[in-house]
Amino acid sequence: MNLIERAKNITLTPKTEWPVIAGESTNTVDLFKNYVAPLAAIPAVASFIGMSIIGFSVPLVGHIRLPIITGITAMVMSFVFALIGVYLISLVIDALAPQFGATKNPEQALKVAAYSFTPGWLAGVFSLLPSLSMLGVVAGLYGIYLLYLGLPVLMKAPQEKATAYTAVSVICSIVIMIVFSVVIGAVGGSSMSGLASHVTTRTAETSGALGELEKMGKRMEEANKKMDEAKKSGDQQAEMKAATEALGAVLGGGSQAEVVDKDKLKALLPETIGGLKRASIEGEKTAMGEFKIAKAEARYADENNHQVRVTITDTGGSKMFGTMFAWGMMEQDKETDNGYEKMGKVNGRPTHERFQKDGSTGEYSLLVGGRFIVETHGDNVDMATIKTASASVGYDKLEAMKNEGVKQ
Incomplete structure (x- = not known):
């Protein structure tokens, strides 16, 4: 063997x-x-x-x-x-x-x-x-x-x-x-x-x-x-291309797509959220074979050490990735003396939220349009503030971009 x-x-x-x-x-x-x-x-x-x-x-x-x-x-x-x-x-x-x-x-x-x-x-x-x-x-x-x-x-x-x-x-x-x-x-x-x-x-x-x-x-x-055909032909470049297509089949579900430009994702992150001002913002794009990811992230804070971090990740129209990573197969409603954690769906979108009862930390994540993951982490703020920060990116705007760059 x-x-x-x-x-x-x-x-x-x-x-x-x-x-x-x-x-x-x-x-x-x-x-x-x-x-x-x-x-x-x-x-x-x-x-x-x-x-x-x-x-x-x-x-x-x-x-x-x-x-x-x-x-x-x-x-x-x-x-x-x-x-x-x-x-x-x-x-x-x-x-x-x-x-x-x-x-x-x-x-x-x-x-x-x-x-x-x-x-x-x-x-x-x-x-x-x-x-x-x-x-x-x-x-x-x-x-x-x-x-x-x-x-x-x-x-x-x-x-x-x-x-x-x-x-x-x-x-x-x-x-x-x-x-x-x-x-x-x-x-x-x-x-x-x-x-x-x-x-x-x-x-x-x-x-x-x-x-x-x-x-x-x-x-x-x-x-x-x-890959086998390329190998028989002796064309190394063709073999490498076929190999990356195989990787894309695992991670991208066969869809060939270009991720949304990171600057377009950054534009969805507002300058302020409630009383919190944007302290930093950044974007990046990562490619691995045919599988691509674009990400934008912003941090918000005030003088009282209330902080929120919002991240938007575009999986590039990788429908298989979205389907399998989605929380559609997951459900949870757990509560302890220190906090709680939930998994489920809100308005048809898979969600995950976790919060410490003392208000020290919390997070709220969801999948939009089968490809955009919105993650929001908060420190010294309540869950309502975290969810407001998450919604500030505009879920409908992301939903409207779900087919952008996708080629079947």
């Missing part, structure tokens, strides 16, 4: 690769040593470099880096837990098999668990820049589609039960990952549990997501054909 070829094939042409994998006799040690360990190391090492070497920005604090020892500890634990996680998830898949008319087979269960993680591990490279680490969520969700395709082939699950089998396996996997992420977060000195700890997965929604992911799979297969 060639690691590079296997990773490429399971990601780009899973429908033809799963039968090949099903026919292989691979022992546990070889699978972990030659495939799982090298790929699982990517997000662990990249996260260490991103958090402890490159560093990241924190509002009101500035650019910081995790202590090297803390970073190394978190890196090692993340790597070890990734290995343990694959094994435990394979046990879950095997144990659930009879409930969905599948055949129990520990060896095949381990293979379907391990290879389904491939996109998430490869996308771990985005952790080099913490601001882009959310892109790993998209690749991880593509892994759900790989699991959906693999269960009927390796576990002999009836096709009509594959969706339910996938959904239950994912729910159990999320529980395992929540436990792991909480432990890692405790060691790292911060909460690193991320979105997974807030997700409520429902079978019907998983089915819809799988439909979208299947479309992504078809686009990736088409991109892979172009």
Whole structure:
């Protein structure tokens, strides 16, 4: 088994690769040593470099880096837990098999668990820049589609039960990952549990997501054909272009789009919000293959240390990104002695809000037009002020730009 070829094939042409994998006799040690360990190391090492070497920005604090020892500890634990996680998830898949008319087979269960993680591990490279680490969520969700395709082939699950089998396996996997992420977060000195700890997965929604992911799979297969043709021709530039198109298929859902100009986004940020004056404003554009992001951010403050930061991010008409990152699959209403957190929809737009009852910090985020993410963070202000600041960008104006630059 060639690691590079296997990773490429399971990601780009899973429908033809799963039968090949099903026919292989691979022992546990070889699978972990030659495939799982090298790929699982990517997000662990990249996260260490991103958090402890490159560093990241924190509002009101500035650019910081995790202590090297803390970073190394978190890196090692993340790597070890990734290995343990694959094994435990394979046990879950095997144990659930009879409930969905599948055949129990520990060896095949381990293979379907391990290879389904491939996109998430490869996308771990985005952790080099913490601001882009959310892109790993998209690749991880593509892994759900790989699991959906693999269960009927390796576990002999009836096709009509594959969706339910996938959904239950994912729910159990999320529980395992929540436990792991909480432990890692405790060691790292911060909460690193991320979105997974807030997700409520429902079978019907998983089915819809799988439909979208299947479309992504078809686009990736088409991109892979172009890569093979370019490789045979010996045209390296054509091969590189095909490779970036494949990346775009993962992150951009096949849509070719130009992001809204950063200056146009900056123009949506007003000079004042209530009694807060704009203290700074900036914009940037980032491109990675065919996937592009434009962002504008402004900070508002007054003399009493009331501060608000508003960020508008354009994902460039990447409909798959918008669909999968949307909180449409997530619901939450959690309250503690210190604050509350909610996920849901307002006027059809996925939202997320979090607030500390002492008024020290709060945030409100939502997805507009399937492509624009508006994030608002406040310090020493109430949630009403935060939501007012968010709405000040003009959701209707963003909605009107949702098809700007999009080419199907």
